[in-house]
Amino acid sequence: MLEKTTRMNYLFDFYQSLLTPKQRSYMSLxxxxxxxxxxxxEEFGVSRQAVYDNIKRTEAMLEEYEEKLLLLxxxxxxxxxxxxxxxxLSKSGHAGAEALTIVEAIEKxx
Amino acid sequence: MLEKTTRMNYLFDFYQSLLTPKQRSYMSLxxxxxxxxxxxxEEFGVSRQAVYDNIKRTEAMLEEYEEKLLLLxxxxxxxxxxxxxxxxLSKSGHAGAEALTIVEAIEKxx
Numbered sequence: 001m002l003e004k005t006t007r008m009n010y011l012f013d014f015y016q017s018l019l020t021p022k023q024r025s026y027m028s029l030x031x032x033x034x035x036x037x038x039x040x041x042e043e044f045g046v047s048r049q050a051v052y053d054n055i056k057r058t059e060a061m062l063e064e065y066e067e068k069l070l071l072l073x074x075x076x077x078x079x080x081x082x083x084x085x086x087x088x089l090s091k092s093g094h095a096g097a098e099a100l101t102i103v104e105a106i107e108k109x110x
Numbered sequence: 111m112l113e114k115t116t117r118m119n120y121l122f123d124f125y126q127s128l129l130t131p132k133q134r135s136y137m138s139l140x141x142x143x144x145x146x147x148x149x150x151x152e153e154f155g156v157s158r159q160a161v162y163d164n165i166k167r168t169e170a171m172l173e174e175y176e177e178k179l180l181l182l183x184x185x186x187x188x189x190x191x192x193x194x195x196x197x198x199l200s201k202s203g204h205a206g207a208e209a210l211t212i213v214e215a216i217e218k219x220x
Binding site for chain 2: 015017018065068069071074077078081082084085088089092096098099102103105106109
């Protein structure tokens with residue numbers, strides 16, 4: 001299991017398009033820009049408790065989306081397989097160079 | 111662009127976990143089991159119009175999810191790259207056999 005902040009960063013990355021603009025702003029400031037709850041509250045002119053509640057609810061929503069769609073779990077499994085594949089291809093040297101370029105394109109798709 | 115029924119089958123496959131049980135039932139009978147609107151209406155004891163409206167709304171929801179998450183678009187692009195990769199690996203014969211096994215595992219993940 002990933003450390004919580006890292007996990008939330010990933011989940012936010014995968015599912016942010018399903019959140020409201022307010023949820024996105026709070027989560028982005030809290031998790032990506034490392035603002036405190038108090039700083040976000042001040043920025044938006046709301047109580048610290050309101051920001052806290054909103055972020056907790058959003059975190060729960062992100063976990064629910066992950067339970068249903070498994071985008072993070074599949075991403076991690078794919079990353080693991082891609083790393084294995086790259087190792088395998090590097091063994092075949094020049095012969096694997098073309099294949100490696102395609103693997104890198106698959107990797108960028110995530 | 112895929113033919114509509116095929117596209118809806120794919121979108122349903124990717125996003126069905128985000129639908130309500132009723133939406134899932136109607137869509138599954140209509141798109142996977144090829145029931146008519148009338149047959150579904152009879153099965154659930156509702157009007158044909160109610161089934162029609164529900165299915166139209168669900169189709170729109172699926173397209174909205176796709177607009178936001180692009181799971182089908184990314185899946186198609188990944189399939190294209192995987193096919194290219196397999197062709198490339200088959201050229202290297204025995205040397206590419208191990209890599210091919212990993213590629214097939216990636217393919218199964220979708």
